[in-house]
Amino acid sequence: MPFAVYVLGLGIFAMTTSEFMVSGLMPSLAAEFAVSVAAIGYLISAFAAAMVVGGPVLAVGLLRMPRxxxxxxxxxxxxxxxxLGAIATGYAVMLVARVITGVASSAFFGVAIAVAVELVGPQRRGRASAVVLGGVMFGTVLxxxxxxxxDQLYGWRASFWAVALATLVAGLVVFRVVPSGARPEGMSLRDELAALRNGRLWAAYATSGLLVGGVFAAFSYFSPIFIEVSGFSPAVVPVLLTAYGAATVVGNTVVGRFADRHATPILTFGLGALVVTLAGFALFAGSRPMTVVAVVVLGLVGVSMVPALGVRVMRVADGRPLVNTVHTSVISFGIGLGSWAGGLGxxxxxxxxxxLWVGASFAVLGLVSLIAARSGAPERLPVSVG
Incomplete structure (x- = not known):
């Protein structure tokens, strides 16, 4: 695997950290800008909404530019x-900063995967994509x-500058190691758009958005739940988030190994477990042991399902570039919708x-969408993802 593929994963690691970091900084940001916790949760929604719009639009706009x-x-x-986020003096400025980073992040995901595929060739595109997207998991776990x-040691602004530094390092290494002059070839915008006219593809998209939305309806508010409901001290919150991230990495590894041939059964099990876990967490959030168990299980059966979601999409649409970009946007939409809906209560x-109850409801709808899709025509044989 070329070193450049891992560098692209570093870039996605930094951008994913930026996307999710607000959930860990909620108390500090709410105090800084004198707004509610729910309003800070909407910053996650804004980032995700920017990804939804920015991904497909910039994927088309960058077709002619060297990768x-x-x-x-x-x-x-x-x-x-x-x-801009690091120097923000008001909520409105921070909101603008989140939109800018969200648009850039979405487009970077699509271009980075395209570059990784070009570097390794078609026989290893799934493996290369998995390495690049591993940055998402490590953005969560690390x-x-x-x-x-x-944030707890030096303040939230230092957290923003740290992510900026990691991104700058990734950019400098990209400049050094990614080959110049690579251009996308053989892509027809008409064919890409035609591939989207597939009802079963949108059913798969629906399951993806609902599953991820269910997870982030809960995840976006982990920090205040840990502190104010479960009774953990603020110093324990990073430990709990690390446990969640580690469980996500483990779950992603297991799901990735079996997703090629068992994507639908894995998704059925994962969504069912998500419903039970979120409902149980809501009922027993005042118990510290139950909170720890719930956090670990949510890591195992939450966003770790993404490899299976990706395989399902590729089964019905041959993994075309715009199809995968839209899938990323759908997942981002799920993140934003879940964070927003979670804050409504x-x-x-x-x-x-x-x-947590909102997340459980999303998971129920995701399970319904999956079962409904299974009652239709059988899916095509799996496409290898590495």
């Missing part, structure tokens, strides 16, 4: 947004708790456990 140049431009835009810890005066 390396596109990567460097997107890293530059992301750095501007991240720096980046999120690290930025939370930096809190804004309405309900308890901090209300996002």
């Amino acid at each position: 390396k140049r596109a990567l460097l431009v997107l890293i530059g835009v992301f750095l501007v947004g991240q720096a 980046g999120l708790p690290a930025t939370t810890l930096v 809190i804004s309405a005066g309900l308890s901090l456990t209300s996002p």
Whole structure:
């Protein structure tokens, strides 16, 4: 596997950390900007919403630009947004910063995967994509708790600058190791758009959005739940987030190994386990042992299902570039919708456990969408993802 593939994973690690770090900084950001916890949760929604719009639009807009140049431009835009967030003096400025970084992040995901595939060839594209997207998992297991810890030691602005530094390092290494002049060839926008006219593809998209939305309705409010409901001290929050991230990495590894041939059964089990775990967490959030168990299980059966979701999409649409970009946007939409919906209950005066019930409801709908799709025509044989 070329070293450049791992460098692209580093870039995604930094950008994923930026996306999720707000959940660990909620108390500090709420105090800084004198807004509610729910309002800070909407910053996650704003980032995800920007990814939803930015991904497909920029995927089309960057078709003619050499891949390396596109990567460097997107890293530059992301750095501007991240720096703006670090110096933000008000909620509105932070919101703008999140939109800028969200748009750049979404486009970077699509271009990075395209570059990785070009570097290794078609026989290893699945494996290369998995390495690049491994940055998402490590952004959860390392980046999120690290930025939370930096916030507690040096303040939230230091957390933003740390992510900017990691992104800058990734950009410098991309400049050094990614080959120049690689251009996308043989892509027809008409064919890409035609591939989206597939009802079964949108059914698969629906399952993806609902599953991820269910997870993030809960995950976005982990920190206040841990502190104010479960009774953990703020110093323990990074440890709990690390446990969640580690469970996500383990779950992703297991799911990735078996997703090629068992994607639908894995998704059925994962969604069912998600419903039970979120409901149980909501009922027993006041118990510290139950909270720890719930956090670990959510890591195992939450976003770790993404490899199976990806295989399912490729089965019905041959893994075309725009199809995968839209899939990323759908997942981002699920993140934003889940974070927003989770905050509605809190804004309405309900308890901090209300996002857990919202997440369980999303998971139920995801399970329904999956079962309904299984009752239709059988899926095609799996496409290898490495």
